[in-house]
Amino acid sequence: MGHPNIPLMHRYTRPPRDKHRSRRLQPYTTNDNLNNALGAIRVLGLELIADELVPHLNTVLISIKDRNKGAAEQVVISGILPILSLCLRHTGALRLITAKLVAELAKESVVRKGFGDAGLVTALLSVLTSPDQELLLHVVRSVSCMSYDSPKLQELLLRRGAVPRLVAILFRFPDKEALEEACLLGLCNLSGMGVSEEAGVTWERGASVRPGESVFHGVSPHTCGFTSSVTLVRVCQWAPGQYAVSIEVVQRCSSSFWSLHRKQTARWFPLPSVGSCSNLCKFSKRNIPRTKSLKTRMFHTFL
Template identity: 45%
Template sequence: MDRRTVGHYLPSTAKESFCAALDAISVTTELVEEELKPHLDTLLTAAVERKRGLSEQVVESGILPVLAQALRRKSSLTVHTARLVAELAREAPVRDSCFETGIISALLTLLLSEDQDLLLHVSRAIGRICHDSSLQQERLLRLGVVPRLVSVLLQHSENEALLSSCLLALCNLADLGEQDDSKFVWEKSGHFDEGEQVFHGTSQHSFGFVSAVTMVRLNQWSQGQYSVSVETLQRCSTLFWGAQNGRQTGWRLPSFTHWGCCPKFYKVIKYSVKNIPKNRSLKTAVFHTFL
């Protein structure tokens, strides 16, 4: 794609700044932090606004390997770069290029950080990269992302934004999530067995008529060994279904006499470093997690 494509959707001054930022980042990896930050700011602004054509241009510019290298440097710009990657990862062209360009491996390394702001952007990036992509989900599972996410979740469960981001990333790895964690409200359930933690997430759709309910369950089997299960149900109101039934011709939807929940799909994820047989049921996929 010609760089003029993005400029077609940007004012002339913004277009010039955008192209200058891409050029400056792509030509060298030796820019000092003071020189690199304004260019990252320019791209971040465009990414947050989700300018049309931006993701394709970013991929073709060749800056993703540079961003991966910037993440590995662990400098004062690491958090800034991670936030940019998380915003860029909303778009499919960028997500599809994250593995080959080294972005994923850099993000996994950063999951070992103690910086909660950095962890927030990293977990968001991971959740978005694997959203609705079985290929990226499989790659991340093989690279051991689940134990690292669970470790972050357990260590920083008091940080609501980080907790939500990690839970959504786990859901997306099970192919049962959303791209954006802002759609979910999570609550921790009580009164469960010792060693078990359960989180319920709800998201509203269709003007409140339909809500998805997602449950993430952590079970500790022994010291450092956990299972992670993810289940999603679809809850529907009688008003919604009644209106739909009244409009349908030729076929009928199930009728409900009161508010209820109907299973939509079910999946369990557990990751293991051992060769534990996997359940091949159509409803579940099983892994073990070792921290």
Template identity: 45%
Template sequence: MDRRTADHPLPCTAKADSFGAALDAISVTTELVDEELKPHLDTLLTVAVEKKRGLAEQVVESGILPVLAQALRRKSSLTVHTARLLAELAREAPVRDSCFETGIISALLTLLLSKDEDLLLHVSRAIGRICYDSNLQQERLLRLGAVPRLVAVLLQHLENNTLLSSCLLALCNLADMGEQDDSKFVWEKSGHFDAGEQVFHGTSQHSFGFVSAVTVVRLNQWSPGQYSVSVEALQRCSTLLWGARNGRQTGWRLPHLGCCPKFYKVIKYSVKNIPKNRSLKAAVFHTFL
């Protein structure tokens, strides 16, 4: 039996065998031939979607992450496939912790310059999951320019609700105020409160509908091509529970600060001069502290 399979058994023997074989085949790959890689990626994706126990540890131990990073950089017919696989693998902490050293993060950020909406969806999901609940990965992604690229994607695809939601959640996770899974949020665009401002409300419903977390993302345009991003995490209770005793409060405010420890934060970066050609060199952000 394969060593990785023995250490972290998968429920089905046949599936475990094919999974181990796929890891072995990818790990020894010297030339990335699409036709040879695709069935192995399909096998890994099937297991990743099913969230089998021990998958993340086996993937990291196998050494395939640098190969997947290389596959992303090639921008071949397998790019979307590989990005989707990484978005699923990034749900697990062992994989997230290995993404920077293996080149996954830099490869994903480069792909945010794509025009393929399917690819952008998987890439933005992967980025949002990688930085979820990890200050180290958040800081790395901020330094590498994740904010301006995500905002550029968001602004160019406002009509694609699924992609919009994924980009907004990634921005929230970069501010350490999001969720791992974008399916928990329902986003609404609040329109323009004034010239150059766009506001998005994301609501996450909790048990019995009594309490919901509300996240507000604001994009403020200073001048052509220059934006700032702010994120607020609020919490609102059912008006039946606290509306009477907090008559002057609205549903979007906390009755007291102790209800929500992470109630407010600003991403202190500007999205500066995002060019129409989306040059890698120009797509950077600057602090305005």
């Protein structure tokens, strides 16, 4: 006879034992953990309670970093990208773990395609004024990966003022090597050059010949031992608070056969200031003879 104070519907009934079934419970698989975490983020996302969300975000982060099969597709199907956008606008530990996760998700082409519609572009750019260097590093890497092979995201980032924000970080943290390299890589990808983190570009500061100019050289490893590319980024101040950013890529051959390998055209992107990113100035495009052109991108930016 049951206890009178326990409702019948809440009583626990032991299921019949199956003698052919092991008594040990089967552990959760990686996909189970990921699905549970994604489901929890969907449920808790609107409340933005850091203590409850952070463990689930961390589970997703680990799965994406480990490149578990199908993990990126599960994130897309789950619909959590708009929630990540909200988390980035939060403060403290929730924002940092979200920035780490978004930086990893940005490496997955199937995921970053949805960043624009999910509001992640605007959310990421809003964080680029933060004084937190670790946070900035993850966000800048996200911007770089987003613009790696997507003209649509490149144009969206340009219209929203990504270039002046990256230039501002270069000047705010001149001694932070990792952050500097991430910004330079981001500028290259925004220009449409498609340089991945795995390319192994080595950056160093070059000697400037003009007052108010900062020069950066990025050297890529030789391809098959014959050619390498040198990326030249110049940031020139041409008026108080106004800077021109030019980017050139030179392909050169090794040994006595080295020469400039010129390609494509030059594009000019006049960009608005950080404070007024709503209006995009008209840009012009000029064709240069293929045999005498460098692959060049130039931005005009206001800090």
